Amino acid sequence: xxxxxxxxxxxxxxxxxxxxxxxxxxxxxxxxxxxxxxxxxxxxxxxxxxxxxxxxxxxxxxxxxxxxxxxxxxxxxxxxxxxxxxxxxxxxxxxxxxxxxxxxxxxxxxxxxxxxxxxxxxxxxxxxxxxxxxxxxxxxxxxxxxxxxxxxxxxxxxxxxxxxxxxxxxxxxxxxxxxxxxxxxxxxxxxxxxxxxxxxxxxxxxxxxxxxxxxxxxxxxxxxxxxxxxxxxxxxxxxxxxxxxxxxxxxxxxxxxxxxxxxxxxxxxxxxxxxxxxxxxxxxxxxxxxxxxxxxxxxxxxxxxxxxxxxxxxxxxxxxxxxxxxxxxxxxxxxxxxxxxxxxxxxxxxxxxxxxxxxxxxxxxxxxxxxxxxxxxxxxxxxxxxxxxxxxxxxxxxxxxxxxxxxxxxxxxxxx
Ligand code: GAL
Numbered sequence: 153x154x155x156x157x158x159x160x161x162x163x164x165x166x167x168x169x170x171x172x173x174x175x176x177x178x179x180x181x182x183x184x185x186x187x188x189x190x191x192x193x194x195x196x197x198x199x200x201x202x203x204x205x206x207x208x209x210x211x212x213x214x215x216x217x218x219x220x221x222x223x224x225x226x227x228x229x230x231x232x233x234x235x236x237x238x239x240x241x242x243x244x245x246x247x248x249x250x251x252x253x254x255x256x257x258x259x260x261x262x263x264x265x266x267x268x269x270x271x272x273x274x275x276x277x278x279x280x281x282x283x284x285x286x287x288x289x290x291x292x293x294x295x296x297x298x299x300x301x302x303x304x305x306x307x308x309x310x311x312x313x314x315x316x317x318x319x320x321x322x323x324x325x326x327x328x329x330x331x332x333x334x335x336x337x338x339x340x341x342x343x344x345x346x347x348x349x350x351x352x353x354x355x356x357x358x359x360x361x362x363x364x365x366x367x368x369x370x371x372x373x374x375x376x377x378x379x380x381x382x383x384x385x386x387x388x389x390x391x392x393x394x395x396x397x398x399x400x401x402x403x404x405x406x407x408x409x410x411x412x413x414x415x416x417x418x419x420x421x422x423x424x425x426x427x428x429x430x431x432x433x434x435x436x437x438x439x440x441x442x443x444x445x446x447x448x449x450x451x452x453x454x455x456x457x458x459x460x461x462x463x464x465x466x467x468x469x470x471x472x473x474x475x476x477x478x479x480x481x482x483x484x485x486x487x488x489x490x491x492x493x494x495x496x497x498x499x500x501x502x503x504x505x506x507x508x509x510x511x512x513x514x515x516x517x518x519x520x521x522x523x524x525x526x527x528x529x530x531x532x533x534x535x536x537x538x539x540x541x542x543x544x545x546x547x548x549x550x551x552x553x554x555x556x557x558x559x560x561x562x563x564x565x566x567x568x
Pocket of ligand 1: 183184189214215216217291398418449450451527
């Protein structure tokens with residue numbers, strides 16, 4: 153009996169040894185620590201563990217990822233890069249130019265990424281024609297989230313224009329609730345700012361100002377109106393907004409302490425994680441004036457060069473898993489975003505996601521699909537950071553004029 157047990161466990165150990173020989177470790181840097189985000193990240197971890205690999209979580213809290221990027225830089229500089237890091241947009245190119253990213257073409261070719269991704273997305277994931285990052289989703293940034301019960305109590309109507317937005321905000325204020333849930337952090341200020349810019353100025357204005365960084369558009373009568381409208385929103389936020397995390401702002405809408413929030417659809421992940429039902433407990437509408445446009449934010453993981461062959465294999469499995477239909481579905485159901493992989497069935501997704509998917513395609517055709525500057529999709533990181541500082545300064549300093557802000561924006565945009 154004892155003999156049998158020993159030989160059985162030896163056999164088991166042999167089997168285990170066989171799996172372990174291929175098993176590697178993936179260390180993954182991300183900033184998904186809020187309720188919905190953490191659930192989505194847990195799906196990625198589970199996917200990798202099912203493949204026999206071990207997951208080393210490298211989570212750096214801080215919405216928008218500024219803190220995570222600072223930590224990443226010091227890790228890479230000290231020659232200790234993680235296997236994968238949540239890096240998006242032009243920053244992918246900046247990291248690739250440093251010569252630290254791994255070529256994922258073997259995975260991308262085998263899994264047919266070129267056929268499965270919208271071209272605008274695929275191009276951003278390649279450096280000199282080779283894939284160096286894998287995409288997980290498409291977030292829409294230009295959303296307004298609202299609590300319908302609070303709106304009803306206040307006799308307010310969901311706004312479709314900025315004029316209607318301020319009418320609703322007044323009604324909510326009179327009803328004794330905080331009209332706009334906001335967190336005063338520079339990426340959140342800019343998330344609001346870019347939605348105002350898109351709604352007030354339209355997609356062509358947005359592209360000239362926020363993508364091409366055209367000085368004459370950054371300093372123009374339209375930009376003046378954008379800045380003034382943006383500043384007017386502040387009057388409907390509460391005095392505790394400075395420094396507040398975005399998910400705590402979402403919680404205010406969930407609890408009915410506030411009426412609405414301007415935020416990307418990771419906010420939906422919070423409503424869902426709190427057991428709320430879209431269309432009933434909360435509403436999603438395009439940010440005022442932006443129904444026909446779409447500000448996109450594609451989360452992706454850049455893959456760093458690794459030395460250990462088992463870890464390289466784990467990294468390739470991670471890249472392949474990220475693009476698999478099973479993962480794209482379960483991850484995005486939790487995250488609030490839509491799959492980036494084309495041709496996916498959306499039966500399990502709610503109406504906010506279905507609207508997002510339809511608007512992504514329609515805006516792409518109409519030329520009103522635009523990259524989010526607040527979320528690192530539009531311009532080099534130095535210009536983005538400098539512009540965020542100006543916009544937050546304007547938001548916080550009641551003495552700063554729109555004219556002064558425009559001059560500073562023009563100067564900030566020159567940072568390369
Ligand atoms: C964005 C990111 C989203 C979400 C959000 C708040 O930049 O793309 O996935 O996590 O920050 O943290």
